[in-house]
Amino acid sequence: xxxxxxxxxxxxxxxxxxxxxxxxxxxxxxxxxxxxxxxxxxxxxxxxxxxxxxxxxxxxxxxxxxxxxxxxxxxxxxxxxxxxxxxxxxxxxxxxxxxxxxxxxxxxxxxxxxxxxxxxxxxxxxxxxxxxxxxxxxxxxxxxxxxxxxxxxxxxxxxxxxxxxxxxxxxxxxxxxxxxxxxxxxxxxxxxxxxxxxxxxxxxxxxxxxxxxxxxxxxxxxxxxxxxxxxxxxxxxxxxxxxxxxxxxxxxxxxxxxxxxxxxxxxxxxxxxxxxxxxxxxxxxxxxxxxxxxxxxxxxxxxxxxxxxxxxxxxxxxxxxxxxxxxxxxxxxxxxxxxxxxxxxxxxxxxxxxxxxxxxxxxxxxxxxxxxxxxxxxxxxxxxxxxxxxxxxxxxxxxxxxxxxxxxxxxxxxxxxxxxxxxxxxxxxxxxxxxxxxxxxxxxxxxxxxxxxxxxxxxx
Amino acid sequence: xxxxxxxxxxxxxxxxxxxxxxxxxxxxxxxxxxxxxxxxxxxxxxxxxxxxxxxxxxxxxxxxxxxxxxxxxxxxxxxxxxxxxxxxxxxxxxxxxxxxxxxxxxxxxxxxxxxxxxxxxxxxxxxxxxxxxxxxxxxxxxxxxxxxxxxxxxxxxxxxxxxxxxxxxxxxxxxxxxxxxxxxxxxxxxxxxxxxxxxxxxxxxxxxxxxxxxxxxxxxxxxxxxxxxxxxxxxxxxxxxxxxxxxxxxxxxxxxxxxxxxxxxxxxxxxxxxxxxxxxxxxxxxxxxxxxxxxxxxxxxxxxxxxxxxxxxxxxxxxxxxxxxxxxxxxxxxxxxxxxxxxxxxxxxxxxxxxxxxxxxxxxxxxxxxxxxxxxxxxxxxxxxxxxxxxxxxxxxxxxxxxxxxxxxxxxxxxxxxxxxxxxxxxxxxxxxxxxxxxxxxxxxxxxxxxxxxxxxxxx
Numbered sequence: 001x002x003x004x005x006x007x008x009x010x011x012x013x014x015x016x017x018x019x020x021x022x023x024x025x026x027x028x029x030x031x032x033x034x035x036x037x038x039x040x041x042x043x044x045x046x047x048x049x050x051x052x053x054x055x056x057x058x059x060x061x062x063x064x065x066x067x068x069x070x071x072x073x074x075x076x077x078x079x080x081x082x083x084x085x086x087x088x089x090x091x092x093x094x095x096x097x098x099x100x101x102x103x104x105x106x107x108x109x110x111x112x113x114x115x116x117x118x119x120x121x122x123x124x125x126x127x128x129x130x131x132x133x134x135x136x137x138x139x140x141x142x143x144x145x146x147x148x149x150x151x152x153x154x155x156x157x158x159x160x161x162x163x164x165x166x167x168x169x170x171x172x173x174x175x176x177x178x179x180x181x182x183x184x185x186x187x188x189x190x191x192x193x194x195x196x197x198x199x200x201x202x203x204x205x206x207x208x209x210x211x212x213x214x215x216x217x218x219x220x221x222x223x224x225x226x227x228x229x230x231x232x233x234x235x236x237x238x239x240x241x242x243x244x245x246x247x248x249x250x251x252x253x254x255x256x257x258x259x260x261x262x263x264x265x266x267x268x269x270x271x272x273x274x275x276x277x278x279x280x281x282x283x284x285x286x287x288x289x290x291x292x293x294x295x296x297x298x299x300x301x302x303x304x305x306x307x308x309x310x311x312x313x314x315x316x317x318x319x320x321x322x323x324x325x326x327x328x329x330x331x332x333x334x335x336x337x338x339x340x341x342x343x344x345x346x347x348x349x350x351x352x353x354x355x356x357x358x359x360x361x362x363x364x365x366x367x368x369x370x371x372x373x374x375x376x377x378x379x380x381x382x383x384x385x386x387x388x389x390x391x392x393x394x395x396x397x398x399x400x401x402x403x404x405x406x407x408x409x410x411x412x413x414x415x416x417x418x419x420x421x422x423x424x425x426x427x428x429x430x431x432x433x434x435x436x437x438x439x440x441x442x443x444x445x446x447x448x449x450x451x452x453x454x455x456x457x458x459x460x
Numbered sequence: 461x462x463x464x465x466x467x468x469x470x471x472x473x474x475x476x477x478x479x480x481x482x483x484x485x486x487x488x489x490x491x492x493x494x495x496x497x498x499x500x501x502x503x504x505x506x507x508x509x510x511x512x513x514x515x516x517x518x519x520x521x522x523x524x525x526x527x528x529x530x531x532x533x534x535x536x537x538x539x540x541x542x543x544x545x546x547x548x549x550x551x552x553x554x555x556x557x558x559x560x561x562x563x564x565x566x567x568x569x570x571x572x573x574x575x576x577x578x579x580x581x582x583x584x585x586x587x588x589x590x591x592x593x594x595x596x597x598x599x600x601x602x603x604x605x606x607x608x609x610x611x612x613x614x615x616x617x618x619x620x621x622x623x624x625x626x627x628x629x630x631x632x633x634x635x636x637x638x639x640x641x642x643x644x645x646x647x648x649x650x651x652x653x654x655x656x657x658x659x660x661x662x663x664x665x666x667x668x669x670x671x672x673x674x675x676x677x678x679x680x681x682x683x684x685x686x687x688x689x690x691x692x693x694x695x696x697x698x699x700x701x702x703x704x705x706x707x708x709x710x711x712x713x714x715x716x717x718x719x720x721x722x723x724x725x726x727x728x729x730x731x732x733x734x735x736x737x738x739x740x741x742x743x744x745x746x747x748x749x750x751x752x753x754x755x756x757x758x759x760x761x762x763x764x765x766x767x768x769x770x771x772x773x774x775x776x777x778x779x780x781x782x783x784x785x786x787x788x789x790x791x792x793x794x795x796x797x798x799x800x801x802x803x804x805x806x807x808x809x810x811x812x813x814x815x816x817x818x819x820x821x822x823x824x825x826x827x828x829x830x831x832x833x834x835x836x837x838x839x840x841x842x843x844x845x846x847x848x849x850x851x852x853x854x855x856x857x858x859x860x861x862x863x864x865x866x867x868x869x870x871x872x873x874x875x876x877x878x879x880x881x882x883x884x885x886x887x888x889x890x891x892x893x894x895x896x897x898x899x900x901x902x903x904x905x906x907x908x909x910x911x912x913x914x915x916x917x918x919x920x
Contacts, residue, residue, distance in 0.1 A: 158642070159619060184606070186655065285739075341640055412641075
């Protein structure tokens with residue numbers, strides 16, 4: 001009933017785009033992965049911060065759930081309306097508000113997509129580096145503390161957001177951080193909101209750090225006979241301090257998927273995909289040092305991509321790895337794992353995982369941002385055979401346990417969403433209670449993205 | 461009465477080092493700056509995390525204030541027992557617990573001092589870069605989100621802590637973060653504790669990121685005729701992307717203080733003090749590019765320090781700038797300001813500040829980590845003339861207002877402590893209430909470092 005009353009009030013808010021049409025609800029009910037659809041009761045497309053505040057005041061008064069939607073590219077059902085309510089789609093708040101090239105920052109609205117932002121920045125000589133693969137919205141990337149292929153060099157969202165504007169559960173509007181390079185002025189509310197998955201407030205503006213476009217860029221792929229050789233080449237590269245811009249691992253199964261999907265003809269072996277940024281001289285020096293390490297681990301088939309089109313094709317192939325892997329098995333859905341371990345334990349983590357998947361009857365290509373110790377298994381599920389989802393969940397559970405046993409984390413970058421609350425106790429113990437205490441302090445009615453991230457009793 | 465009862469119980473805790481002697485209380489009553497002494501009622505020196513938990517359980521039950529003490533080097537009275545109670549000195553918890561060279565991290569106790577840590581790391585080829593000048597404790601540096609001369613290259617404490625062990629107000633022990641390079645597993649409690657100044661929990665263990673000792677290092681000083689030229693040279697250097705390891709500004713008054721204190725003979729002009737890290741080739745390239753910029757701004761008197769002893773002497777002089785400036789005026793105390801602005805506004809901020817100080821009758825040398833847009837005025841106070849403190853506070857207030865007007869922050873690195881709560885409303889507005897809500901959720905009795913950081917009603 002509280003939802004009905006909230007919807008009634010929202011439908012009468014002057015100037016608010018609002019819909020209860022089934023088509024709009026269904027368009028915001030699906031995730032990219034295996035979760036069953038969760039349609040919200042209504043969808044709204046706010047045009048500005050004040051409208052977001054107005055919506056939240058109404059929903060807060062009625063105790064109506066509110067979930068934010070960016071580009072819908074998250075992999076853990078992070079933006080699904082698990083308990084229904086109002087879906088707040090930031091599609092129309094997608095502007096660049098200010099570029100401060102001299103301070104290397106940019107102020108944007110949360111609905112802007114990663115690729116659109118970098119297109120707008122092109123003429124400035126600057127770029128925003130965080131690259132999760134998908135063409136995600138910046139608000140969503142902030143809310144999941146996203147990272148990706150370039151994090152090994154440029155950091156994740158945690159290192160690349162200076163300031164936020166946030167609307168709290170009760171409609172209050174706050175500003176966190178500033179455009180200064182650093183601050184010691186009290187609690188770091190910016191970092192608290194990053195990764196909170198819209199459970200503490202909704203981000204309505206972001207000030208992002210930018211980086212200079214490198215003078216030179218070069219990318220390459222190379223293959224290895226054995227998975228361990230590829231992984232050990234990565235470990236040696238990172239430990240020797242070569243400032244890699246990207247260093248990605250794909251296993252033989254992923255390579256097979258690339259060949260079918262992208263029409264390339266890579267040897268069906270484990271590969272590394274790398275990129276170097278810097279001055280011409282620095283790129284040459286880094287490439288040479290990396291090449292020496294690859295040779296030490298019997299790497300071969302070095303293919304360079306120096307021209308912009310060649311590099312774009314290479315990374316487009318990597319970014320479509322998820323879809324390429326799905327295409328390995330007709331009609332497949334997937335459970336995508338995301339563990340991250342200290343780099344010294346990476347080889348063990350990958351090998352144990354590969355053995356475990358091989359012992360199951362699932363297809364599970366492995367790939368990842370190995371320079372960070374982060375990798376994914378794309379566990380393919382046959383929707384006609386529900387038991388395959390159970391097998392995938394068991395494999396994922398053992399991966400989570402493995403990550404924690406090896407000093408790592410259950411998620412490097414995808415977040416918790418609907419899929420990983422079951423592992424939060426194991427990772428955080430009493431720290432999970434502290435997260436719940438903060439949630440209850442800032443959203444006492446539990447209206448923001450309820451049913452996620454916290455213990456059931458704290459989650460709204 | 462609650463304090464008396466807590467002290468009685470603490471005095472009987474088996475194995476706890478505990479004192480109510482005036483000498484111990486007085487040794488923990490003073491800050492480095494102008495604040496009047498605040499002796500705690502008792503001092504304790506815990507030996508391990510369990511003792512910290514035991515102490516907090518007792519103090520929580522009795523509502524007795526608890527303040528943590530590291531090296532006592534903070535500049536805003538951050539560690540003073542404003543409301544009395546128990547001072548918890550981490551001196552005896554000063555061990556390196558584990559070095560993971562292959563993962564470039566180290567696990568330490570909070571009482572270890574910065575210089576001792578780097579001495580222990582020397583043989584590993586790694587170092588911990590955050591350098592606030594003072595030989596501070598790592599627990600204190602984490603609690604104030606410290607930064608310093610090398611932050612322009614290596615980041616502040618916010619970028620260099622992977623994980624913490626924290627004892628909460630009620631004695632619960634939690635672990636935040638992991639040794640993985642990144643995580644998206646829920647709220648970032650590590651970053652929430654960094655900069656909380658011991659008001660949300662006490663840090664009992666830190667996992668710190670390490671960096672490779674550079675192959676080559678070179679430092680230099682150079683002078684400028686005009687302050688604006690020095691500052692504009694910095695802005696150009698940062699904007700052109702030269703990866704400076706350090707780039708520090710000192711004004712003519714500070715140079716005069718150096719000459720008297722360190723027995724050097726620098727021209728009494730504004731100076732930059734810089735350092736380059738990298739391969740031999742990279743250092744040479746960076747030095748040359750920087751030299752070209754300095755020449756463009758009429759810089760002169762380039763003095764290089766390449767040998768380790770020469771560089772150590774240079775940075776020891778910089779690190780003693782506070783004492784050198786105090787010595788400019790017999791018997792002086794000081795109020796040290798700490799604003800940080802976007803680099804494009806740095807010249808305006810420094811110039812307005814220098815004019816404002818010149819119009820007062822105070823000595824106020826200016827220096828700072830200008831690569832971050834962060835600078836300090838050391839406003840000298842004559843303890844015999846209380847009106848000088850009032851003049852200094854008025855100047856500091858105008859600096860804070862200036863920082864906010866120019867898009868910056870009231871404190872780049874010193875934190876809030878006793879000196880800056882008056883500016884929190886102006887910087888954070890409703891965000892300050894959010895900080896208070898979190899404080900109340902995690903420390904409902906307000907026993908942790910009470911009277912700091914929050915609104916009076918939230919601060920304990």
